[in-house]
Amino acid sequence: MLDMKLLRERTEFVRERLATRNAGDEARVSEVLALDESRRAALAEAEQLKARRNSTSKEIGGLIAQKRLDEAEAKKAEVRALGDRITELDKTAAHSEVARDSLLMMIPNLPHASVALGKDAADNPEIRVHGQKASFEFTPYNHVELCERLKLIDFARGAKLSGSGFLLYTGWGARLERALINFLLDLHQREHGYTEVAPPYIVGEHCMIGVGQFPKFRDQAYAVQEGLDTSTMGKLYLVPTAEAPVANIHREEILTEKQLPVRYCAYSPCFRAEAGAAGLGTRGMIRVHQFDKVELIKVVHPDQGYEELEKMVHNAETVLQRLGLHYRVINLCTGDMGFAAAKTYDIEVWAPGQGTYLEVSSCSNCEDYQSRRMNLRFKRESDGQNLFPHLLNGSGTALARLFVALVETHQQADGSIQVPEPLRPYLGTDVIPLAS
RNA sequence: GGAGGGGUGGCAGAGUGGUCUAAUGCGGCGGUCUUGAAAACCGCUGUGGGCUGACGCUCACCGGGGGUUCGAAUCCCUCCCCCUCCGCCA
Known part of the structure; x- marks a missing residue:
């Protein structure tokens, strides 16, 4: 706040x-x-x-x-x-x-002075572009067709189990998802200096309030009830992102200045009710109720907030570069930014089968907006004052859409999928073959 | 789910209705002594809010909330969390 x-x-x-x-x-x-x-x-x-x-x-x-x-x-x-x-x-x-x-609690954060003024997504300035749109000597399939031909995802049975918007990964699809998770965690942990954590996937509502999800977006979350005890309803929620537990790790603490910056990476499934959202009725992986994500979180000195934001965006971009994917980075304008953010970069990856860019990462500096809500502070050494640190979060990256871009970009004329080199040790194959 | 025991400052730990302005110890910071260090001794050492131009003054906080009382760390109610044992369970 x-x-x-x-x-x-x-x-x-x-x-x-x-x-x-x-x-x-x-x-x-x-x-x-x-x-x-x-x-x-x-x-x-x-x-x-x-x-x-x-x-x-x-x-x-x-x-x-x-x-x-x-x-x-x-x-x-x-x-x-x-x-x-x-x-x-x-x-x-x-x-x-x-x-x-x-x-x-219902008033959003103030946009940072460097953020472009604008009304909506149409006003978001493009910051940079990496690579170019893949071209094919054949007519490329979209990810739904690819997933069915290669039996990566059983859409029908996913829906049978949990309704529309839930995915059943099968065979190479399940292995690819797991390979991606491990690849992402290893990349950020080993090369980018993040400490890996594995948080709870259910959090108390105080955590949701802390990151700014609540009270405003309560309708987007899955509330949990313990068995038949209706009095427990709404005390706990399925995490919409690992940000909810991880950003709250040090809530109500006073860190020493030396402890900063704190950098965490975490895998979690993400649950989104997506109440009233468009596009959920259709098949596919673009917009679903449950997806996997590796999240990046930083607690940093206010002087370093924006420097660390730039680094975080680059960390997320590295993912796409290693996987040989074309993407662009945009800066959300004032009218398009999320509730808690002071400045946000979105990374959009090119999905040739869809013919569109897909948002796979959103990196924000929320400054002291969340740390104030969760009463997270650090003690400045020079004068012993307790100050609110900047809290940053970024996707590094979301998995379902990354999966889409990956299979659509690396599909071959024979219907198989070429596995990008860095992923091969994780998946144990160079090629995902056409299902027999 | 059942039974029991706990939650007090950075940590340990006393305090069961009135200088509690929370003892004592440890740790930390500063000082004296010393060539330096240790020891010893002395002092300081939590968080948030309100008022003030300022020096300051003041309020609240002993897990959270509520109550009793002129007065609550202390008594009552309620919730949360932790520990031990039993049951169930991956």
Whole structure:
């Protein structure tokens, strides 16, 4: 969430930055300020009265010790009256604070100054392009056709098991998926300096709030219930991304400055309800309820946030380069950015069978927006101050769409798929053969 | 699922209604002494909020929330977490 102090002291700046998102959030700023004002007023008065109550209570203790009971009783009556007023003021302060914070939780992060102004995806500037679109001397198949011919995925039975939007990987398909996961983890862990972690795939709602998924996007998550106990419903959620558990690893901690930067990579399946999303009715792997992903997370000093973001994007790009895939990097404009992000790069890989680019990675610096929500801090060595670090997350990369781009790009005239060199040791073959 | 035991500062650990402004020990930081170090001694050593131009003043926090009381680490209710044993289980 945003810094209340910033909101108070630089109100117009906050309004202007929010307005660039084109979502109307700037309209809520005055309401937040009013609630904050009412909270502080009540608090100031309550604390003054509490100071008096504390000192008088001590006097009462002294009077009782000296057996001056009448005087003690008189003071008791006096303090009792104070107590009623204190209760009232505490309630006002608490209510204002709850109202203020629940509003604040619904306000997105401020876009970084370097982010292009824009309304939607059409305004996203292209940053760079790698390679070029694959060309074929034959008519290339799309990934659905390839998966069926090579029996990589059994779409029908996936749907039979769990409904549309769920995939059953089979044979070489299952092995390719597993090979990719291992390749990605090894790459980031061995070559890019990330510490590998294997997080829970179910998290408490406080973690979802911490990364900014909740309260705004509660409808996108799969809530979990324990058996028949309906009272447990909605306390735990299937992770929509490994960001949810991994970014929260150090929540409510005060790290030393020396511990930074912290870099984690993690594999997890990702579960997305995709309520109301378009394109889910059709077959394929582009938009599904469950997919695999290797996620990159960094906790860094605020001075290094943007430098580390650039490195993270390059780490994700390396994946596509090694696999011989054509892609472009774009920078999300102010109107297209996610809720918690201050700046986001998307990486889109070319899928020749689809004839489109597919988003396989989204790398963001959320600055202190999430660390403030989860109360994650570090102690600055020079003056002992506790500061909020920058929190970064990026896909390194999403698997299902990477799978699509890979099979579509490396398909051969004979119907087989050429396995990119770095993947061969993982898969144990150079070629995925046409199914008999 | 059943039974029991716990949750207090960076750590260990006392405190069961009133100088708790939380003892004591360890660790850490600074100082004295020393050529240097150790030892010894002295001092400091949590988090968040509010008020103030500032020096400062003040409030809250002993797992979370609520209650009793003039006053709560301490009593009551409730929730969470951890540990031990039993049962079930990959």
